[in-house]
Amino acid sequence: MSNLPVPDxxxxxxxxxxxxxxxxxxxxxxxxxKKKFPRILILExxxxxxxxxxxxxxxxxxxxxxxxxxxxxxxxxxxxxxQPDVLDIRPLDNTDADPGGQGYFVQKGPMPxxxxxxxxxxxxxxxxxxxxxxxxxxxFKMRTTYNKGVDWPIDYEALKxxxxxxxxxxxxxxxxxxHQHYPGLTGSPEEFFKSNNTTKFHEGSYHFPMAEIPSSxxxxxxxxxxxxxTISLPGKAKPEHTFKIKISNTPVARNSTPAAGYNVxxxxxxxxxxxxxxxxxxxxxxxxxxxxxxxxxxxxxLIVKYPDQLKAGEQPGTRARVTIQSQSVATNVVHTKAxxxxxGKVTGLTYKKYYDDGAPPQGTPPTEYTVTARTxxxxxxxxxxxTLLLASKAANTSDQVGRNLMDHPLLLTWGLLPENVGAYRGxxxxxxxxxxxxxAFRKDxxxxxxxxxxxGWNFPEDTPYTTVLDLVGGNEDGKAQLHGRELRKRLGEILxxxxxxxxxxxxxxxxxxxxxxxxxxxxALGKHRPVIxxxxxxxxxxxxxxxxxxxxxxxxxxxxxxxxxxxxxxxxKPGRKKARSYETGDYTHYACDDASKVKYGGETYAVRGAxxxxxxxxxxxxxxxxxxxxxxxxxxxxxxxxxxxxSMPTLGTSNPxxxxxxxxxxxxxxxxxxxxxx
Amino acid sequence: MGNxxxxxxxxxxxFTDISVELTGFDRAELGGTGMVDTYYDTLLRMIGEREAGxxxxxxxxxxxxxxxxQRKDNAAFxxxxxxxxxxxxxxLGLIKLWYLGRWYxxxxxxxxxxxxxxxxxxxxxxxxxxxxxxxxxxxxxxxMGAKPPGFGSWAEPPSPTP
Ligand SMILES: Cc1cc2nc3c(=O)[nH]c(=O)nc-3n(C[C@H](O)[C@H](O)[C@H](O)COP(=O)(O)OP(=O)(O)OC[C@H]3O[C@@H](n4cnc5c(N)ncnc54)[C@H](O)[C@@H]3O)c2cc1C
Ligand code: SF4
Numbered sequence: 001m002s003n004l005p006v007p008d009x010x011x012x013x014x015x016x017x018x019x020x021x022x023x024x025x026x027x028x029x030x031x032x033x034k035k036k037f038p039r040i041l042i043l044e045x046x047x048x049x050x051x052x053x054x055x056x057x058x059x060x061x062x063x064x065x066x067x068x069x070x071x072x073x074x075x076x077x078x079x080x081x082x083q084p085d086v087l088d089i090r091p092l093d094n095t096d097a098d099p100g101g102q103g104y105f106v107q108k109g110p111m112p113x114x115x116x117x118x119x120x121x122x123x124x125x126x127x128x129x130x131x132x133x134x135x136x137x138x139x140f141k142m143r144t145t146y147n148k149g150v151d152w153p154i155d156y157e158a159l160k161x162x163x164x165x166x167x168x169x170x171x172x173x174x175x176x177x178x179h180q181h182y183p184g185l186t187g188s189p190e191e192f193f194k195s196n197n198t199t200k201f202h203e204g205s206y207h208f209p210m211a212e213i214p215s216s217x218x219x220x221x222x223x224x225x226x227x228x229x230t231i232s233l234p235g236k237a238k239p240e241h242t243f244k245i246k247i248s249n250t251p252v253a254r255n256s257t258p259a260a261g262y263n264v265x266x267x268x269x270x271x272x273x274x275x276x277x278x279x280x281x282x283x284x285x286x287x288x289x290x291x292x293x294x295x296x297x298x299x300x301x302l303i304v305k306y307p308d309q310l311k312a313g314e315q316p317g318t319r320a321r322v323t324i325q326s327q328s329v330a331t332n333v334v335h336t337k338a339x340x341x342x343x344g345k346v347t348g349l350t351y352k353k354y355y356d357d358g359a360p361p362q363g364t365p366p367t368e369y370t371v372t373a374r375t376x377x378x379x380x381x382x383x384x385x386x387t388l389l390l391a392s393k394a395a396n397t398s399d400q401v402g403r404n405l406m407d408h409p410l411l412l413t414w415g416l417l418p419e420n421v422g423a424y425r426g427x428x429x430x431x432x433x434x435x436x437x438x439x440a441f442r443k444d445x446x447x448x449x450x451x452x453x454x455x456g457w458n459f460p461e462d463t464p465y466t467t468v469l470d471l472v473g474g475n476e477d478g479k480a481q482l483h484g485r486e487l488r489k490r491l492g493e494i495l496x497x498x499x500x501x502x503x504x505x506x507x508x509x510x511x512x513x514x515x516x517x518x519x520x521x522x523x524a525l526g527k528h529r530p531v532i533x534x535x536x537x538x539x540x541x542x543x544x545x546x547x548x549x550x551x552x553x554x555x556x557x558x559x560x561x562x563x564x565x566x567x568x569x570x571x572x573k574p575g576r577k578k579a580r581s582y583e584t585g586d587y588t589h590y591a592c593d594d595a596s597k598v599k600y601g602g603e604t605y606a607v608r609g610a611x612x613x614x615x616x617x618x619x620x621x622x623x624x625x626x627x628x629x630x631x632x633x634x635x636x637x638x639x640x641x642x643x644x645x646x647s648m649p650t651l652g653t654s655n656p657x658x659x660x661x662x663x664x665x666x667x668x669x670x671x672x673x674x675x676x677x678x
Numbered sequence: 679m680g681n682x683x684x685x686x687x688x689x690x691x692x693f694t695d696i697s698v699e700l701t702g703f704d705r706a707e708l709g710g711t712g713m714v715d716t717y718y719d720t721l722l723r724m725i726g727e728r729e730a731g732x733x734x735x736x737x738x739x740x741x742x743x744x745x746x747x748q749r750k751d752n753a754a755f756x757x758x759x760x761x762x763x764x765x766x767x768x769x770l771g772l773i774k775l776w777y778l779g780r781w782y783x784x785x786x787x788x789x790x791x792x793x794x795x796x797x798x799x800x801x802x803x804x805x806x807x808x809x810x811x812x813x814x815x816x817x818x819x820x821x822m823g824a825k826p827p828g829f830g831s832w833a834e835p836p837s838p839t840p
Contacts, residue, residue, distance in 0.1 A: 060823065061805045063823055064802075064805035064806075064808040064809060064821075064823060064824065065802050065804065065805045065808065066802065067780065067800065067801065067802050069822075214829075214830040214832070214833035215833060216832045216833060217832060217833060217834065217835055217836060220833070256829075276829040277829060278826035278827070278828055278829055279820075279826045279827050279828060279829065279830075279831050279832050280822070280823055280824065280826040281819075281820070281822045281823070281826075282822045282823030282824075286823065288823055288824070288826075289826070420818075420836050420838070421836065422818065422819075422832070422835065422836025423817070423819070424814070424817050424819035424820075424822070425819050425820075425827065425831065425832040425836070426831070426832025426833075427832070430832070454832065455822070456817075458822075464813045464814075464817060465778055465813075467813075468774065468777045468778055468813050469774065469782075472770060472773050472774060472777075474766070474767070474770045475785070477766075478763060478766045478767040478770060478785055478787065478788060479760055479761055479766045479770075480700075480760055480766065480769055480770050480773055483699075483700050483701075483702070483760060483769070483773055484699055484700060484701065484702040484752075485702035486702070487701070487702055487773070487777075487816075488701065488702035488703065488812075488816045489702070491777075491813060491816035491817060492816050492817065492818060495813075495816070495817035495818075495819070496817055496818050496819070496836055
């Protein structure tokens, strides 16, 4: 290894995703108030392609051309910074087998971990949906309230001001307070959101920076049909739990009509574009106009306002400076061990820079560097943070690094409604049913959130492709079963009636669900691949029959009582002997070759990953049971911050990024206050 | 659709007539996608010029017959093309191509008998082909990731599909 003389930085951040970008922005803005001007380096494993408007468009084109349209299909994969692929979620058949045939994750099972992330500048927010729900007060104190999981070291009230900043200053969230009907609150939605910032919000009456994204026609149809109905589910102690159904518009980081004083942030390098969501209906995997927040927006602001290059006449130390270095994969956190008198500390960060995709690092110019800084931040996504720490044997006195891996495993149910509801229009989801997000039942089973999908059966059945293939048929005899006007008419009758719901189950933290590293599993740069052990707890599985039963009652109310039979072992591929008849009803079924099957109470379910990768370096007050403190500072190595969804001790039913952003703002404040003053 | 259209001596014209018959979209709608030339070339790439010529000849005769007898169900076309083991599988491929913008390979049984070219593998013909897939219009929607209908359009009642 050869070291080039590299300049010192105040802060080195690993990962150019949302958490890294928020830390950099916050530190700079808070430090400026005290006339401090840090110099920051962001190391990014992937390419920086998307940061210019015209190159972003090449990702959109790649998506249109992709044969298989999965979240990562627009983003070029690299052997030097490989990324997981939801199509490759098979568990390892034989743990000694050659891992070469598997995807990026080494899946040890028994369940495959079904979520992915993106290793490209901008990170996974390039293909997230943008849902931005706050966590509920009880989500922060699961141990105290329900004797499950663990409590957080902070609570909802402490995080509230950071939620507000996340919604206004980073993500740009569109929602109406009065339409947020959450269970388990003592007061109204207005009270839940009531702000302490009375300068900005008159008498603390909070409002979002943008008005809600209009609810889809489907949502309105649902509200009309099911609002006010009661769903009853069988309990353990209590014989019956009842839930009053109300369709609620979902807060989302997607541009809408701004409130007074809010500037809508459009596409990077092309601010006029993406001022409003236009209904491209492809938020996952890519918003063509960037009406949806992605971390490129924050990163772009940084490099425009604080370029590392000083202009002629500018003196060093008079403004902050940011460098983003792409194709630079962090490989080792160099650190000293704790002694009897002193804690350890990080002394450097090693990274490999690659030029030719996948080429092993070699010769000149040197490709391995070690950079030093005052403070270090790992912001590489929960799974990558964990592999990096484990490979570096750092910050793990608690033995919790990599453990408590969580997601929102989701159960999909789908059917054909009696009426045309205009499926395949609008953002992926505009509303949900929050009724099951909290309640006494959490002592016995996990809570869940209900997401109403606007894109027909695209998620469960890869429609509209498969619907066309099914109707056209001809796999047996080579003769089209339907063609011409009849085919066109039939598609018009079926596709706009397709309906699906995702029942997103809260996963509880378990030490056995974990990321580890093994020397035999490495990528092209010689960096460890994540090895994953993953399963669902009985506490969690107990919610599967509940979700299925709630779905049954809801479908019945929607006129889809009829359970449309399917072959017991129906593959999710076109090629059935006969096209379906497509009568109104419930089409939920699971393919028997599904890698994510779960058996519970004599029934078989199949779950999907939600992309919510959480819990691998959890926060807590006790250094023996947690990796970081409530500021995401490593208990072991005080000049190291480990940030992102990995710090969350429990998951609740909110998609995690808003909470993660609030935590990152709090960490940024802490770094600006404590680290730069040294 | 095709009933009062004069016969075309040019193969692309016949190709369009066949496409109208297979998709249920009229000439103007198909022309509007800008994909006629591309798909014509795709067909030739998949089965070769000679075999395509045969398809055009049979289809033309059948369409002429249907027209002459003023048959609404276009039974002659169905018999000569859709139900014909030689052309049926090709018609199947063309329907999917027009609706989905991607080519699905001809069946193994077909290839054993009639052969196909090395290009006959599953592929997305082009980004434009994806965007112009007829399935989106048939659904009363727009392609996911393109031709956005505008802010709030999804809150309006769906337009009735034809
Ligand atoms: C399909 C999908 C939909 C989602 N929808 C939602 C949603 O609606 N709402 C919500 O709240 N969340 C959603 N999420 C989750 C959300 O995307 C993540 O929580 C969020 O992006 C995490 O941010 P991050 O900055 O921690 O990590 P990332 O966004 O993953 O960024 C990490 C960055 O670090 C880089 N990196 C990785 N390893 C290294 C290394 N060794 N060296 C240098 N750089 C490295 C990566 O290339 C990447 O740029 C979704 C996720 C998926 C997959
Ligand atoms: S619906 Fe379209 S414009 Fe709106 S956020 Fe999604 S992809 Fe972007």
